Structure formats: structure tokens, C-alpha cells
Amino acid sequence: TSAKAYKDAALAARLSDRYYRPKQDSDPSFTAEVEKIGGTEAHICYQCGTCTGSCPSGARSTYRIRNFMRRVNLGMRDVCLNDPDLWLCTTCYTCSDRCPRNLIPTDVIMAMRNIAARQGIVPKNFLATVNFIYNTGHGVPNSDANRAARVKLGLEAEPETTCKYPEYIPAIRKILEAYGTKQLADKVLAEG
Template sequence: MVTPVPAFTDEIAKNGGSSAMLCFQCGTCTAGCPSGRFVAYRIRKLMRAAQLGLKDDTINSEDLWQCTTCYTCAERCPRDVQIVDVVTALRNIAVANGKLYEGHKKVAQNLIKYGHTVDNSKSAQRVELGLPENPPTVLANSAAMAQFNKILEITGFKKLVG
């Protein structure tokens, strides 16, 4: 049983996905979607669910996370729906509701720990190539790392993915 939540469409709009309402369900998006070739994900259906305010259906669904943000759909959409922005809005709402996969949590934790999405596993190769062991980013400057982390704190990221 699906339960529409009318306020959900407002929430999507607030998160940058208002153009979902323009969709007239032609299916051009699904036809070009590479993910749709490999898994059951149908981007057209996700747009419809967003229009109808089917909150639980969208934010709890694994489908929401099958988009690679390749923009093929958005490029071809005859209604100019900013489809990737709608997906991003839905994902932000899902995460705010505590739906974060383990693999994604790890990337988020890396960002907090290193200021990068991955650790430095190539320091030896860097030195061999004549590069400094650590790149001259936040990794090489603890004051800059603290500054970066302050942003993660102010914007609530640490709490969100903790």
C-alpha cells in the first residue's frame, strides 16, 4: 500500500528538485538510462513517485541509488526536467532520514578523516615520481584540515553521516 505525502513534493522542491513537476512521463529518460540496462531501476517511475509525494517508496528504495549522475536523461528530457537535481534532492532527503549505505558511509568518513574521498596509499610511488609524499592539500597541512573540518561541522555533515 503506497501512501502519498503531499508535503513531500514541497520538501523535494526545497532541496532543489522542483522541476520534477514538469515531467509528463514520456519515458525518454528511461530509454537512455545506462543503469536501466542492468538493473530494475526506472528513472521515469522515480519522477512519477516524486510528483505524487510517495515518500516512503522513494527514500527507502535501493533504486534511488542506482543513478551514476551521467546526465544522459537530463540532456534528452523534452520537458527540461533537471532529473539529476531531482535525484540529488531525493537522496539528500533519504540521508537526512537516516538512509545511508555502509559503502557510502565509508566514503563520507574518509572525507572527514582525510579531507579526500580516499586515503593516500601511493606515497611510495609519489616519491619515486619526484612528487612530495603527500600532495600539498589539506593532507599536508593540519591547520587547513581543521579549517575544512569546521565546514563539515557547521553544515551538520559529521552528525549526518556519523
């Protein structure tokens, strides 16, 4: 027994410098909050990097999904929520298809975006998109060029969406207002 205890103690000593010690800016509840909203066990990420290696956005920017996974697990709430790269994920879900731990990194990002938005931390171009959705039901509204292209392809000029059924736009507006999204967009965009 004593030999085992000695062995374990020696091992603990050898590994001691590898344990993360929370610093002042870390918040252990952040990991749990992100996992609850995102519905995925972020804490079992073993940092293999498959997600970053698969990420089309990361190939063209400073965005690194593996880095976000690590920082989530270190409870780095403020660092994550204030990093502009949080908004560079295209939500293509390639990382989620390939994660060997069956995690959904995309939903980790979405969870953090939700938390950030509640604090009013949203890039202005995203809030401009909110206004497009509010006014047309689309983040990218239809245009004359698009209509002409559709007709050329033998399609109706307007797709089977709010473009063709604008009577559903008021319901979309209600949703954006109920969650305070429209109000947030108006407030931040008015600040210039």
C-alpha cells in the same frame, strides 16, 4: 453552451479512471519539497523515459530514474526515501542533458537524498565515505599505487588538493560536523 458542458462532462467521465487518487501513503507536499530543494519542476515530467534510456546506472541495475520521477509526482514519500535504488544514481547528469522537458532529474534524486539523510536513511557505504572525507578530504583517498602511477606519468605524487594541503582538512571537518553528517556516520556505523 449546454452542448459544450455535455462534451466536457463526457470527456471528464472518460478520463476519470486516469486521474491519480491519493492513497494513504501519498503525501502531496513531497513533490513541492523535492522541487524546492532540487530547483527543478519535477511535476511537468511527461514520462517519456528518455532519462531511463540514457542512464548508465539503469543499464546495470534495477534503478529507474523515470520511475522515481513518477513516484515523486505521486507524492510517494516513504516509498522513494526507503528505496535502496535511490543511491544508485552516479550523478553523471546525462539524463538532465537529454530531458526534453528541460528537467534536472539528477537534482530530483539529490533532493530526495538530502531529505532521506535528514531522517538518517543513508546506506552504510556512503557513510563510510563520509569518514574518508572527514579524515583525508577525499571520498577516495590517495594511495601508494596511485602515487606511483602519478610519478610515472611525470606528475607530483600528491594532487593539488588536501593531499598536498592537509592544513585545509580541519575546515572540511567543520562543515561535516556543522551539518551533522559526521555525527550521523558515527552513529549509524557504530550500530553495526
